[in-house]
Amino acid sequence: MGVEREKYFLSLCLAGVSFLTLREKNILLKKLDSAAALALLSIDDIAMLVGRTFRSAVWNGPSCVREAEKAEKIIKAFGIETILNGEAAYPALLSEAENAPFMLFCRGNASCLSGETVSVVGTRRMTREGKEAAFSFSRDAARNGVTVVSGLAYGIDASAHAGAVDACFDAMEAGTEKNCGKTAAILPCGADMIVPSSHKRLAEKIIKTGGVLVSEYLPGVPAEAWRFVHRNRIIAALSPATVVVESPPGSGALITAQYALDYNRDVMIHEAAFSVPAKAVSRQGRLELEKKIERGEAAKGKAERTAEKYVADGAPVIKDYADYRRCRSESPGARSGEPSLF
Known part of the structure; x- marks a missing residue:
């Protein structure tokens, strides 16, 4: 699996983690090199990497990867376009919002x-x-x-x-x-x-x-x-x-x-x-x-x-x-x- 492919799939995994903020997801995207590395982390590991304690978050690394794999199949089947926050295609006005989505999934134009x-x-x-x-x-x-x-x-x-x-x-x-x-x-x-x-x-x-x-x-x-x-x-x-x-x-x-x-x-x-x-x-x-x-x-x-x-x-x-x-x-x-x- 190429580096770009690894990063893309890692992004999909992070997009599915609801308890992380945009900033925290970007931190993990920069610090990790693959979804496999993410799956090995414990909730305490994640807390240490992003600098925040999670009191009630539920985390299962392997399950996160499986959900991303399912999503990727649907993305291909429906021809869904993915746009990562920070990419040129990401809507400029939306990117100004502090709590903007980490990734957008788009059907159509x-x-x-x-x-x-x-x-x-x-x-x-x-x-x-x-x-x-x-x-x-x-x-x-x-x-x-x-x-x-x-x-x-x-x-x-x-x-x-x-x-x-x-x-x-x-x-x-x-x-x-x-x-x-x-x-x-x-x-x-x-x-x-x-x-x-x-x-x-x-x-x-x-x-x-x-x-x-x-x-x-x-x-x-x-x-x-x-x-x-x-x-x-x-x-x-x-x-x-x-x-x-x-x-x-x-x-x-x-x-x-x-x-x-x-x-x-x-x-x-x-x-x-x-x-x-x-x-x-x-x-x-x-x-x-x-x-x-x-x-x-x-x-x-x-x-x-x-x-x-x-x-x-x-x-x-x-x-x-x-x-x-x-x-x-x-x-x-x-x-x-x-x-x-x-």
């Missing part, structure tokens, strides 16, 4: 993430107004050459992807697809899987129109609740701005918005979030959330995370994609707090 991007997120419980807003915003963004980033979830995510795909198909018919933006779906599982499974056709369209499915997890890794939240940081980090279309209190979309702020990126709220139907969904969502808090099933802080609070704290409200472009060119704070919407 990963180069679409090297151009201009915008992240579009929102609730699974969308209204008709929210669906139309996400679709039209993303369609217009793609028509303008911008790649739309979202999470392939039910609701707003799917509508955002669909809008961009629609623009791409129109461009393909017109022979102008090179000038059209694409769409990227960030997955909470391995890149060989589609979650939810009912969005397989949409995923196929994303790839067919030059977009990409992206994961930080080894192929074969299933979706779990914590991975949905964890992948939200990638959605936020891939773009200079995140647009929240609709988001009841405690919505995962607002977690993405907070990640964006943490990365010093812009957060904008679409006016669809304050439509009469959206407010009704938000009221119902708040009642359900309050009951969960009473039962100890949710943290009290979740109820405080609302679209209204983000706007009160300075997030601008936009009407559509054209307004988004105008807002991006305005001075900071020009649209701070719009109480008439509440």
Whole structure:
């Protein structure tokens, strides 16, 4: 096995170790020369090499190598592209995040993430107004050459992807697809899987129109609740701005918005979030959330995370994609707090 091949396989092994940070994985990648060397290490050996004690981490070196071997077979079968943090193909904006993924696994055209991007997120419980807003915003963004980033979830995510795909198909018919933006779906599982499974056709369209499915997890890794939240940081980090279309209190979309702020990126709220139907969904969502808090099933802080609070704290409200472009060119704070919407 050649040196490059050894390093590549070692990288695959490290990508599957969930208790290590990006910095720690890079340390091991530099200090070790093969996956076999990694497999021989004890958890104490790893702690000594990276300079951190692991109190509850579970480590089995041989098992780690076996999982990487399985993943490699899937990578070959699905034609998945792997991009290591630090390589030229790794998205520049994503690399700026302190907790960026060690490796990306991509199905489709990963180069679409090297151009201009915008992240579009929102609730699974969308209204008709929210669906139309996400679709039209993303369609217009793609028509303008911008790649739309979202999470392939039910609701707003799917509508955002669909809008961009629609623009791409129109461009393909017109022979102008090179000038059209694409769409990227960030997955909470391995890149060989589609979650939810009912969005397989949409995923196929994303790839067919030059977009990409992206994961930080080894192929074969299933979706779990914590991975949905964890992948939200990638959605936020891939773009200079995140647009929240609709988001009841405690919505995962607002977690993405907070990640964006943490990365010093812009957060904008679409006016669809304050439509009469959206407010009704938000009221119902708040009642359900309050009951969960009473039962100890949710943290009290979740109820405080609302679209209204983000706007009160300075997030601008936009009407559509054209307004988004105008807002991006305005001075900071020009649209701070719009109480008439509440």
